[in-house]
Amino acid sequence: MAEYLIKNGLVFDPVLGIKGDKADIAIKDGKIVETTALSNPKVIDATGKTVMAGGVDIHAHVAGPKVNVGRNFRPEDKLFNCTAGHGIERMQGGFSVPTTIRTGYNYAHMGYTTVMEAAMPPLYARHTHEEMRDTPILDQGAYPVFGNNWFVLEYLKNHEIENTAAYIAWLLRATKGYAVKVVNPGGTEAWAWGLNCENVHDPVPYFDITPAQIIKGLIEANEYLGLPHSMHMHANNLGNPGNYTTTLDSFKLSEGIKPNSKFGRDQVMHHTHVQFHSYGGDSWANVESKATEIMDYVNSHDNITIDMGQVTLDETTTMTADGPFEHHLTELNHLKWANADVELETGSGVVPYVYSPNIKVCAIQWAIGLELGLLAKDPMRIFITTDHPNAGPFIRYPRVMKWLMSQEAREQQFDAFKHKDKVIDATNLAGIDRELDLYEIAQMTRAGPAKSLGLSHMYGGLAPGLEADVAVFDFNPNEPYAPDDIEKAFLNAEHLFKAGVQVVRDHEIASNGNKRTLWVNAKVNENPQVMRDVKEKFLRYYTVTLNNYEVSGHYLPNPYVIEVDATE
Amino acid sequence: MTRTVTDVICPFCGTLCDDLEVVVSDDGKELHEVYNACAIGAEKFLHSQAKDRITRPRMRQEDGSWKEISYDEAIEYTATMLAEAKKPLMYGWSSTNCEAQAVGSEIGEAVGAVMDNTATVCHGTSLIAVQDIGIPSCTLGEVKNRADRILFWGCNPAHAHPRHMSRYSIFPRGFFTGKGHTGRKMIVVDPRPTDTASMADIHLQIEQGRDYELLNALRVAFKGEKLPDVVAGIPKEKIYEAAETLKSGRFAIIFFGMGVTQSLGKNHNIDEAIAVTRDLNEYTKAAIMPMRGHYNVTGSGQVWGWQFGFPYAVDLSRGFARYNPGETTSNDLLRRDEVDAVFVLGSDPGAHFPFSSVKKIYNLPSVVIDPHETPTSEVCKVHVPVAFVGVEVGGCAYRMDNVPIETRKVVDAPEGMMTDEEFLKRVLGRVKEIKGV
């Protein structure tokens, strides 16, 4: 394998604590090494350029059944948006829901190397893996959803943590999944009858349990297993005015629980796309930002991490396992609606959406996301996402960085709003003058998410021993620049290395890499009761047999298995 | 001695039953018996055992007779034909696994082909409707566990999907449906008195081609508004009764087939059927699902979806993916003489396309990949028999509710036979050589 020396770059790395100083980064055998370990490296001159670790996306919808619904039911998303293949690049298409090929290339162009698929319906795990297999370059993993799963509902109704944990371990293995995802706990099961659970104490129809019990129980089961990532949460009541109280109620369920994981994370709950969960008011007429209240809580509780879910003011395609929310959305915007409820497990919906700068609510949502990022006391616990493609496509991350880094850019956006004054009244963003620096950006896009995922031993930094995922951007923060220069540079990495392979050279895709699929194999003590329950449910209620459920190895041509031992 | 393989997946129809048991000889070379399958499913397995099965590629001679050729020669002919064509049609894909489909689309990309599947003559209209209005749907297990109102529209599962009613829709007892079929109300919309219709609680014997009107009338009836005395040949009382039956259920499901996708109105019918389902969600929970025919037609739409962004009729001839049904669909291309070579795998256009299209195929350079002799093999220049997917080789397939299931290999293919995927991989390699990439 070729050796590389990236010389004289301006390095931003929270792991090494380097804040833009000149440093050399050495790559050998797929890993970062000391420069002295190289014998005959190819040299990349990074003088005056920004060098960071490969980006880590903790939450995006990039592979699987609902993503493909989004592609197939929106030919208009490909309008003016299909590009021919050339060189080693294959054909690509799509804007808000790009093809798998484009997904890999677009992330690489932004300097990202690891991306987590945020919601995998277990019955469709095979589909998710097929798409990930066809996504070049990126290391990926997928989170199976648990919050409406019948096994979980039945075990947690009686607070059976050990059984829940054994079931989680079994399902992670069967689906080759990475983490415990929860979407609208109880609410999606209720949606199978056209109902919902809007707060943490709403009973789940028939199952005699509340969202609060599900959330707390899954956190405890997650810690019982000591999984690399914490429970990954999308709370009830998403997207409704006044919902910040539900969010705080959900946060509070983590109080008093300490992480039990050998993977270096400090949180027991990661709450995703918090922007959608930070609304005050009681109607769309008086909706307002409650980002301050939310961030006060997050800043003072270090067993929580969050990501932003930043609205990017684009036309996009919303998709979530929160089935009732998508129905609510289609009632609101009258655009097309796809829904797919999944037996015993989950549901999902897909609806196109236009976040128009001329609509007051969209502009308020935009401001709330940025408030979350700018009020963060610890950027190692607050991450940049757009909940791709829900609040906007992932290719807008560099634009989000621009807004976070430049007050001037935010003012320009405020001036472009039709209802500027009303937006300023309903939010606090105009009063915040903080501008993040690249070190903080590296925390929010690299070191932080890697740590939260329990993957800081592989990703997120440039310390020797870590994966050689390194990005070089044509950007010099020490020279004068316009806000737009930030977006331009970070949308178009000059070089990118993935596990030591140069995948972007001079801004062009140079290799399809050797992508890996990460999954977690958790060992637990034998649990005959859970295995009996599994057999019975498959016999009586599933429509596939138990023996046809597990995802076999050939869907993961290059697996990376993280072993967890919870037998003690 | 024999052994029994369990949990076998049936590679015939979109019901994709996965509980078959197959008895094979100890050495895995002979297949003796198939249990749990319906008659057509069992026949698919037993067919692979035909003693007179064609096991080597063959090329048609000037005089119309066949000459046996080697796989190498067949690969050479196929690769050259595709590479030299300006705009080849690569059609079919519904009776093979997703692995082969993925290699096939890579070939299509390399040669600038039009990729189309059998949806083009069955549920393509449904796919267009979904692009118009979306689709509230669910997995078949939701139907089994919850549905108490079942509507079959323009389909006849008793014959076309024989185990659908027993596995998923009418008879099974599920979690919330402990009474099985006695707890369910069954409505059938069909101009014919089919075997399915004869089982229904309500049979709406609609006038042929009047689907849109009846669907529209149901939407009116849901709202309790006034209807004319007769709509689509059905008295209004019966329509109100059907509407009330659907609304009063806890979970309603509409299954629809080619009787409505290919009758007058086409995708507009499906638009309206989906609108009926959307409306029903105001009163109760409702879902709708196409009765997909081939066992993996759904899969080809999925694979092309994630690779190109479109579920069928994908034109790659300009170097990027275009989609415009009516223009980029197989029959339209053939009839307008827009394609200059035809490659068929995993379906039988010779039996299902209009005769005018079949004639065009006959006059073009053409290759068919198929384990059987079919009407298509009768008009193609080269016929390449391959192993049966789901019998002699495994691989992924998508059920009509988009649930992917991995089919199983239960017996060996006859000595020396290739699989779809192997054949396509070799063709891809050769195409790349010819094109110099």
Ligand code: SF4
């Ligand atoms: S219903 Fe369809 S899948 Fe099931 S056994 Fe019959 S042909 Fe095969």
